[in-house]
């Protein structure tokens with residue numbers, strides 16, 4: 001099975017968990033984004049499939065971007081976001097994050113969390129532009145390619161936007 005057409009943004013967690021080829025396509029997008037220039041390592045197809053199999057998992061995938069998250073009761077967590085370098089600054093990261101928030105709200109989440117490397121200015125700018133705010137810091141949570149420890153900034157979106165609640169019916 002190939003990745004969905006650009007802009008389709010379907011929820012794919014169940015398919016990622018069941019379809020190794022789709023998980024491999026997702027892993028390729030993740031690896032292209034986590035290419036050593038930002039803290040964090042590529043996830044394997046098996047890791048992505050394993051994450052997607054957990055209850056509450058949400059996934060969004062286009063040929064150029066991937067988002068993995070989960071919802072547990074009133075809390076959502078954005079676990080991974082990746083856009084291929086060749087497709088950046090075209091609104092894909094924003095679109096997937098907004099879609100995730102809408103889906104999480106529809107699933108009952110009242111707030112959302114994520115962790116991002118303190119040195120990752122592009123990602124922090126994206127989240128801040130969408131209303132996420134820093135709420136804490138984890139010392140030395142990540143390592144960069146040279147092995148240096150880098151802090152994680154915890155960010156929260158609360159409340160999840162009202163418009164997200166009304167548009168989050170799960171339709172692509």
Ligand SMILES: CC(C)(COP(=O)(O)OP(=O)(O)OC[C@H]1O[C@@H](n2cnc3c(N)ncnc32)[C@H](O)[C@@H]1OP(=O)(O)O)[C@@H](O)C(=O)NCCC(=O)NCCS
Pocket residue numbers: 033034038065080081082083084087088089090091092093094095115116117120121122123125126127129
């Ligand atoms: C962070 C990342 C996902 C952004 O993806 P993207 O598809 O390029 O993001 P968008 O085009 O939707 O950008 C939306 C907004 O985020 C901000 N932003 C994104 N990249 C930025 C950059 N390099 N510098 C400053 N602001 C940036 C801007 O406000 C941008 O809006 P604008 O283009 O209208 O100015 C992408 O750079 C990436 O994959 N990086 C490597 C992996 C990573 O860091 N993942 C997140 C870890 S938590």
